Amino acid sequence: MGSLAWGVAAAALVSGLVACGGGGGGGGAAVAGGGASPPLTPVASASPDAVPTTPSNAGAGHAISGTVTGLSGSGLVLQNNAGDDLAIAADGSFRFLKPVASGRPYAVTVKSQPNGPLQTCSVSFGSGLVNDVAISNVSVVCSSRSFSVRGAVVGLSGSGLVLQNNGGDDLAIATDGAFRFPASVASTAGYAVTVRTQPTGPSQTCSVINASGTVVQTEVSDVTVLCATNSHTIGGIVSGLRGNGLVLMNNAGDDLTITANGAFQFTTPVASGANYWVTVKTQPQFPNMFCTVRQSYGGVASAAVTTVEVNCVQSVPTRLSSIQLQSDPDDRIGRGMNYGYTHANSVIGIRSLGGLLQVFVRGDQSWSGDFFIRTSPEKLRTGTFSEGLDWGGEGRGCSRSPGLFTIRSVEYVDDVLTAIDLTFEQHCEGSSAALRGQIYWTAYDNSVAPGPINPPPAGLWQPVAGAVPTSGNYVYLTSDPGDYIGLGRTYLYSPDSSPMRVFANKGTLSVGLIDGAWHGSFAAMEWVAQLRPGYYGDLVGYPFHNPAKGGLFSSGDGRACSSVRGWFAVDDATYVGAELKSIDLRFEQHCGTATPALRGKIHWVF
Numbered sequence: 001m002g003s004l005a006w007g008v009a010a011a012a013l014v015s016g017l018v019a020c021g022g023g024g025g026g027g028g029a030a031v032a033g034g035g036a037s038p039p040l041t042p043v044a045s046a047s048p049d050a051v052p053t054t055p056s057n058a059g060a061g062h063a064i065s066g067t068v069t070g071l072s073g074s075g076l077v078l079q080n081n082a083g084d085d086l087a088i089a090a091d092g093s094f095r096f097l098k099p100v101a102s103g104r105p106y107a108v109t110v111k112s113q114p115n116g117p118l119q120t121c122s123v124s125f126g127s128g129l130v131n132d133v134a135i136s137n138v139s140v141v142c143s144s145r146s147f148s149v150r151g152a153v154v155g156l157s158g159s160g161l162v163l164q165n166n167g168g169d170d171l172a173i174a175t176d177g178a179f180r181f182p183a184s185v186a187s188t189a190g191y192a193v194t195v196r197t198q199p200t201g202p203s204q205t206c207s208v209i210n211a212s213g214t215v216v217q218t219e220v221s222d223v224t225v226l227c228a229t230n231s232h233t234i235g236g237i238v239s240g241l242r243g244n245g246l247v248l249m250n251n252a253g254d255d256l257t258i259t260a261n262g263a264f265q266f267t268t269p270v271a272s273g274a275n276y277w278v279t280v281k282t283q284p285q286f287p288n289m290f291c292t293v294r295q296s297y298g299g300v301a302s303a304a305v306t307t308v309e310v311n312c313v314q315s316v317p318t319r320l321s322s323i324q325l326q327s328d329p330d331d332r333i334g335r336g337m338n339y340g341y342t343h344a345n346s347v348i349g350i351r352s353l354g355g356l357l358q359v360f361v362r363g364d365q366s367w368s369g370d371f372f373i374r375t376s377p378e379k380l381r382t383g384t385f386s387e388g389l390d391w392g393g394e395g396r397g398c399s400r401s402p403g404l405f406t407i408r409s410v411e412y413v414d415d416v417l418t419a420i421d422l423t424f425e426q427h428c429e430g431s432s433a434a435l436r437g438q439i440y441w442t443a444y445d446n447s448v449a450p451g452p453i454n455p456p457p458a459g460l461w462q463p464v465a466g467a468v469p470t471s472g473n474y475v476y477l478t479s480d481p482g483d484y485i486g487l488g489r490t491y492l493y494s495p496d497s498s499p500m501r502v503f504a505n506k507g508t509l510s511v512g513l514i515d516g517a518w519h520g521s522f523a524a525m526e527w528v529a530q531l532r533p534g535y536y537g538d539l540v541g542y543p544f545h546n547p548a549k550g551g552l553f554s555s556g557d558g559r560a561c562s563s564v565r566g567w568f569a570v571d572d573a574t575y576v577g578a579e580l581k582s583i584d585l586r587f588e589q590h591c592g593t594a595t596p597a598l599r600g601k602i603h604w605v606f
Contacts, residue, residue: 026142051186061099062130064106066138068094068121073114076121078140080108088140100130117144117188118217147215148186150190151223153179153206157273161206163225165193173225174504180482185215186473190458193223202273203230203302231301234276236308238291243284246291248310249280257312270300278308282527283315290315290444310413315444323350323361323439330433333396333426338454339365343447347526347547350441352379352417357440362548367393368439370403371422374456378419380550382407391435398428418443419466452534456569461588468492473604475500475511477518480596485556485589488596491518502604504580506548507531507544508542511602514560518556520600522568525550530575531583553599554589561591581606 073147076088080096088094100106106177108126113119121142128135149165151344153176169183183193192212198205206227213220227504238261246258252269270276278296283289291312298305323341327334341348346363355373357380372388373380384406392398405424412418419442426435467490468476479486493500499514507524509531524531526547536550537597541564545551552568555561566589575581582605589598 063134065095068140070142073119076110076114079111144186147219149220150180153225155227158204161199162197164196198458232304232534234305238310240312243289247282249281321441321445327435328433332428334435372451456535477600479598482596486598516581520554523551
C-alpha cells in the first residue's frame with residue numbers, strides 16, 4: 001500500500017491504545033505508575049522498497065545454449081521443452097530465445113533433421129534442471145547418413161569378375177544374382193560402379209547399366225551388370241594349293257571356299273570356352289590335290305585362333321573308294337541283300353579318332369559302322385581284331401554283334417588318316433547268319449556323283465498349251481485320278497490369289513502356300529551348290545533321300561505320302577552370285593509304288 005495509507009493505519013492503532021489506557025474517577029487517563037504519560041513519538045511510514053525480495057535474477061531465468069558440430073545439411077531445427085524452435089544453419093554456438101527459471105527443467109531435442117545431405121543429429125547433455133546458472137554445455141553432433149549400393153548380375157558364366165565402386169571397394173562376383181558393395185556411400189555423394197576384372201573361362205565382357213549417379217535419401221538398387229560370352233574367329237594359313245574347289249569346314253559347318261594360298265578366317269566366330277574343329281569338306285581338283293589340316297582341333301580361350309595349318313599336295317589315286325556289303329538270308333541287318341557303294345551313287349564319310357574308325361554311308365540306303373581297336377587307342381593299325389565291331393543301318397541294329405574285322409592296310413600323313421583297306425564279318429546277336437563287308441577308302445578320291453542330265457530327256461511331262469499363264473509368278477498342279485495328294489484335280493496358284501513363300505538355300509528350293517494347301521521341296525545332289533538346269537531323276541522323298549541323287553517331296557491340305565518317288569527338271573535358273581533370281585521347274589511325284597501321279601510346274605522371278 002502507499003505511504004499515506006500506511007501512516008493512517010498506524011495513527012489509528014495508537015489512538016486505540018490511548019483510549020483503552022484510563023481508570024475510573026477523574027475521567028483522565030492514568031498512566032501506569034501513576035505519573036503523567038510521556039509524549040508519543042510519531043511512527044514513520046515504510047517504503048515498499050524496504051520489503052524483502054528474492055535474488056535479482058530469479059524472475060528473468062537462465063539461458064540454454066550449446067554448440068553444433070558436423071552440420072553440412074540444411075533444415076536442422078532444435079527445440080527446448082518441446083517449443084522455442086531454433087533453426088540452425090551452420091556449425092557453432094546456439095542459444096534458445098527463452099530462458100528457463102531456476103529449479104525448472106530443460107530438454108533440448110531435434111525437431112527436424114537436416115537434409116541435402118541427409119544427416120542424423122544427436123543431442124548430448126541436453127536435459128536437466130536449471131540451478132541458478134545458465135546452461136551452456138548442450139552438444140549437438142551431426143553426421144551424414146550413408147546408403148548401400150547394390151544391384152544384380154545377369155549372364156555370368158565365367159569366373160574372376162570383380163566390380164568396383166568409386167575406384168575401390170572391390171567386390172568379387174562368382175555367380176548370377178544380387179550383389180551389394182561392402183561400403184556405404186554418404187547422402188549427396190556420387191557412386192560409380194565399374195568392372196575392374198572381366199571374367200574368364202569362358203572369356204566374357206560385362207557392362208554396367210545405371211552405373212553412376214548421386215546417392216539421395218535411399219539405397220541405390222538399380223545397378224545391372226550384363227555379361228556376354230566373347231566369341232573369337234578361327235583361322236590359319238593354307239600352303240601348297242594349286243587346284244580349285246577347296247572347301248574347309250569348322251564344326252561341320254560354316255563352309256569356307258579357299259581359292260589361294262595364304263591366311264584364311266571362318267565367317268562365324270566361336271564362343272570362348274567352346275571347341276573348334278577344322279576339316280576339309282571338299283578337296284581341290286584340276287589338278288587333284290589332297291589337303292590335310294594340322295592343329296585342327298582345340299578350345300577357344302580369350303583370343304582369336306590363328307594357328308590352323310592346311311597343307312595341300314597333288315594326289316593321283318590308283319583306286320577309288322568303295323564299300324561292298326553281302327548278307328546271309330537270315331542276317332538281321334542286311335536281310336540277305338547285297339549292296340555296293342562308291343562316290344558315284346552315295347556319300348561316303350570316314351572319321352578317325354585315335355583307335356576308332358567310324359564309317360558312314362548315305363545312298364539309297366543309310367549305314368554306319370564303328371571299328372575300335374581297344375589295344376591301340378592312339379592310331380589305327382593293321383591286324384585282325386575280334387572286338388570293337390558294330391555295323392547297322394536302315395533302322396536296324398544289334399544289341400550284341402560278335403565278329404571280327406581285319407585292317408589290311410592303313411596310311412597316315414601328318415597323323416591324318418589318308419587311306420584304309422578293311423574287311424569285316426558280323427553275327428548279329430550271335431546268330432550263325434553273317435553280314436560281311438569290304439571297305440576301301442582313300443582321301444585322294446575326289447570323285448562325285450554325276451550332276452543333272454542337261455538337256456532333260458525328251459518326253460517328260462509338260463503342261464498342255466494354254467494351261468499356264470504367259471506372265472507372272474505361278475504354281476500349276478495337276479493330278480491323276482487316284483493320286484492321294486492332288487485328288488485328281490488341277491490347281492493354279494498365283495501370289496495375288498494365294499500368298500506363297502518361295503526361297504532357295506544352296507541346291508534346295510522350297511515352295512509353299514501360306515494357308516497350307518500345298519508345299520513342295522526339291523533338292524539337288526549334295527555337292528551341287530546351286531540348282532543347275534537339267535534332269536534330276538530316280539529320286540525319293542526329301543529329306544530322307546540319297547544325297548548323291550537329290551530328292552523331292554510334295555504334300556497338300558494335310559495329306560502326305562509315307563514314301564515318294566519321282567523326278568524334277570530345272571528348265572531355267574538364273575543366279576546373281578549365290579542368290580537365286582528366277583527359276584522354271586517341272587516335277588512328277590508318285591506316292592510309294594502307286595501309278596497315279598501329281599505333276600506340277602513352277603515359274604518364279606524373285
